[in-house]
Amino acid sequence: MLADDAELFRTALADLLERDGCVIVGQAADADGLLDAVERHRPDLAVVDIRMPPGHHLEGLRAAVRLRRLHPGTGVLLLSQHLEVTHLDELVGQSARGVGYLLKDRVTGPDFLSAIRRVASDGCAFDPEVVPLLAGQRGRRDELAALSAREREVLALMAQGRSNGAIAAELQLTTRTVETHVRNVFLRLSLPDEAEHNRRVLAVLAYLRSAPRATTSASASADSVDLGRKPAADDWSTASP
Amino acid sequence: MVGAVFGAAALWVSDGGRDPDTTTTFFSGVVGGLYLLTGSIAHLRRPGRLGLLMVMVGIAWFAEDLQVSNNPVPHTIGLFYRSVASASLVHLLLAFPDGRLHGRSERAVTGAVYATVLLLVPLGVPFYNSITPNLVLVADLTRLQENLINGTQIGFAVAVGVLLVRRWFVATPPARRVLAPVYGVGITGVAASLSQPGLPGESAELVKEIAHLATLGLPMAFLAGALRIRLGRTVVGGLLLRLPRADPTELRDLLAHALGDPTLRIAYPHPDDTDDTDNPDASELYVDAAGRPVIPRPQDAVTPVLRGPRVVAVLLHDPALRADRHVLEATIAAAALELDNQRLAAEVRAQLAEARASRARIVTAADEQRRRIERDLHDGAQQQLVTTALILRLARDRLGPDPSDPELGVLLRRAADGLEASVTELRELARGIHPAVLTEAGLMPALRALAARSAYPVDVIDGPALPPLPDQVAATAYFVAAEAVTNATKHAHATRVHVGVRVSANRLVVTVADDGVGGADLAGGTGLLGLRDRVAAIEGRLVVRSSPGDGTSVHANLPLEMP
Known part of the structure; x- marks a missing residue:
């Protein structure tokens, strides 16, 4: 499901995804069209532009938040021309499942298609630039101060949705070293001893949520999933190359 | 001078014919002389028609006296002018105090009096018989004439009286101040003359003296009226002394x-x-x-x-x-x-x-323009570049991993890289022009984003939630903070910057404090100067405290409601 008011971009994006084996069940040019189409088709994923008619303001973000509340089974990937932590807070709420927030120009990048698949299969994909933004905020810095620089790097890549193997490749480390770093992150953030996948998500959430909350961001949390008790049910680590 | 000589001559000529019971040469001379004297003084002090009119009354007064002469020649000449003083007096009364007649009724009455005295009375001279021989006597219709003249006089007296009473009632306080002496003496004189016949002997004598005194007093009253205006000049002197200290309302009061x-x-x-x-x-x-x-x-x-x-x-x-x-x-x-x-x-x-209003308008318009440019960049150029990059990627994908012309693949990649760089630059440009998050999410998220992007640690201190801010106030607060943060990291070599925002007494207070080298000068850096102008445009205040070695703090105090 694609939602963007620029038709040329929508068509080109549909072309790209179809060639990769995705099925485009519908396209919408505004927020209402998006909600209607998702209601009808129940797709695995909705790719949503943050600015849409009529106001070209934050209609896409508001629609994405509603979608996540109404249809938890549909992943939402929000595209924007610029990244803002405040929008990220609002979009993610209490659950980092099936959600992504990327700069729009990432669509031409090598990782875009894997990000699409991760979000569609209940994973997450946050733009690499989100991480330094989060780190630059007061509160987050304090909370993450316990981590070493390398551990923070690893956590940042986890937040992008990378698997241990992908992180190892990115940082040119062995997978075993990365696994050690990941364990240390869990330890230092005092995460409960649970299934690895859940702990990864919790670590990312801790990362995302450690900032002072914007007052508007609480609205998205109404029917969030309690990640702590949900069994690990998907192929998180296999989603990435 | 001419009047005085003429008066002396007239007195000398008419001296012999005086009836001691009515008027004496001395009395007549004093009255006429007083008119000449007061008229001259009035004219010297305040050149204008009033003084001349008073002198004219004096001359007319002496001209009337000619008829009293025992000598038939001056007596006959005097008959022609035997009422001119009354006409001049009417003229003077009606023209007092500025020497001009106002309105048609005043001009009509004065004109009629002059016509009667200068045309009708002389026409009647050949038919007027008196004690001293009338040289041009043709027939004796004296009684008829006396009745006619008395009747006319009563008519004129009533008309003049009405005009004077009317004038008093329409007169404003400053005008009455000037009229008062003449009216006071005039009413006394008229009352005395009218009541005299009805009074017993001794009282009648007394009242007659009062009437005489009133006649004497009238020229003095005219002069007093004129001088009352002149008294203003001493007030002008006082005014001069007090003027340098006068504020606008006080100046009006002083002049009034x-x-x-x-x-x-x-x-x-x-x-x-x-x-x-x-x-x-x-x-x-x-x-x-x-x-x-x-x-x-x-x-x-x-x-x-x-x-x-x-x-x-x-x-x-x-x-x-x-x-x-x-x-x-x-x-x-x-x-x-x-x-x-x-x-x-x-x-x-x-x-x-x-200028203030236009400055505020300019800032508002500039903000609006910045917002529009930012939006145009995002929704226009940036969107199109991203779409083009996407299409380029599709083209590259279609080319496959082993293109027949490897050069083509390299070219397409370079084009894609160039586009990506352009999009990134455009994004930073748009953010610098006007951060979208300021419009989208408000001042605090925009400041947090500013802090997150800063190369140095910037703490945005969270206070109580802010009320909705007017666009200009939010934009001004943001740009103040952005400029101060830039200065702190660029010039002050600060290691820590605190940004605080709070609302106090319907004003938004933005404080940016750093621990840098200090010594910033509001007049020195154009950045701070621009900030001050921006803040002033919405009637706010900007204070920069910066002493060397003690850090810099910038305080902006912005009204939440424009005046």
Whole structure:
């Protein structure tokens, strides 16, 4: 499901995804069209532009938040021309499942298609630039101060949705070293001893949520999933190359 | 002088025929002489028609005396002029105090009196018989004439009386002040003359003396009236001493007091049409010291205050003040400098208000333009570049991993890289012009984003939630913080910057404090200067505290509601 008011971009994006084996069940040019189409088709994923008619303001973000509340089974990937932590807070709420927030120009990048698949299969994909933004905020810095620089790097890549193997490749480390770093992150953030996948998500959430909350961001949390008790049910680590 | 010589001659000629019971040569001489003297004084002190009219009454008074002469020649000549003094006196009464007749009724009555005295009375001379031989006597119709003349006199007396009473009632306080001596003496005299016949012997003598004294007093009263206007000049002296300390309202009070006109107002020519000296009385628009329009009331006289060729102000006042143009002019001359200053102040205030409003409009328009450019960049150029990059990727994908022309693949990749760099640059450009998050999410998220992107640690201190802010206030607060943070990291070598925002007493207070080297100067850096202008445009205040080695703090205090 694609939602963007620029038709040329929508068509080109549909072309790209179809060639990769995705099925485009519908396209919408505004927020209402998006909600209607998702209601009808129940797709695995909705790719949503943050600015849409009529106001070209934050209609896409508001629609994405509603979608996540109404249809938890549909992943939402929000595209924007610029990244803002405040929008990220609002979009993610209490659950980092099936959600992504990327700069729009990432669509031409090598990782875009894997990000699409991760979000569609209940994973997450946050733009690499989100991480330094989060780190630059007061509160987050304090909370993450316990981590070493390398551990923070690893956590940042986890937040992008990378698997241990992908992180190892990115940082040119062995997978075993990365696994050690990941364990240390869990330890230092005092995460409960649970299934690895859940702990990864919790670590990312801790990362995302450690900032002072914007007052508007609480609205998205109404029917969030309690990640702590949900069994690990998907192929998180296999989603990435 | 001529009048005095003529008077002396007339007295000498007519001396022999005096009836001691009515008028004496001495008394007549004193009355006529007083008119000549007071008229001369009035004229010397205040050149104008009034003094001349008083002198004319004196001359006419002596001319009337000729008829009393025993010598038939002057007696006959005197008969022709035997009532001219009454006519002159009527003229003087009606023209008092400014020497001019006002209105048709005054001119008609005066004209009729002159016509009667100078045409009808001389026509009757050949038919008038008196004790001293009338040289031109043709027939004796004396009784008829006396009755006619008495009747006419009563008619005129009533007409003049009505005019004078009417004038008193329409007169304004300053005008009454001038009229009072003449009216007082006149009423006393008339009352004495009218009541005399009905009184017993001794009282009648006393009342007759009073009537005589009143006749004597009348020229003195005219002079007193004239001098009452002159008294204003001493007030002008006092005015001069107090002017340098006068504020706008006080100046009006001082002028009103000096001129004896509580209704006096000061107005200034509208700044848009100055230099119109030709027609200061036209219904052009005046403004007061605060720049508000002033509309002259119908009864207002408008006197321009000139400095050189320019009308610096106008006085809206009682027309009676024009009775003594000299006092008016003296007062105006004394006040002209002060009025000119105040006119300039009024103009400057009006211009300042306009400049302030236009500065606020410019900032608002500039903000609006920045927002639009930012939006156009995002939704226009950036969107199209991203779409083009996407299409380029599709083209590259279609080319496959082993293109027939490997060069083509390299070229397409370079083009894609170039596009990506452009999009990134455009994004930073748009953020610098106007951060979208400021419009989308408000001041605090925008400041947090600013802090997150800063190369140095920037703490945004969270206070109580802010109320909704007007766009200009939020934008100004943001740009103040952004500039101060940039200065702190770039020039002050600060290691830590605190940004605080709070609302206090309907004002937004933004504080940016760093621990850098200090020594920032509001006048030195154009950045800070630009901030001050921006803050001033929405009537806010910017304070920069910065001493070397002690860090820098920038405080912006912005009103939440525009005045």
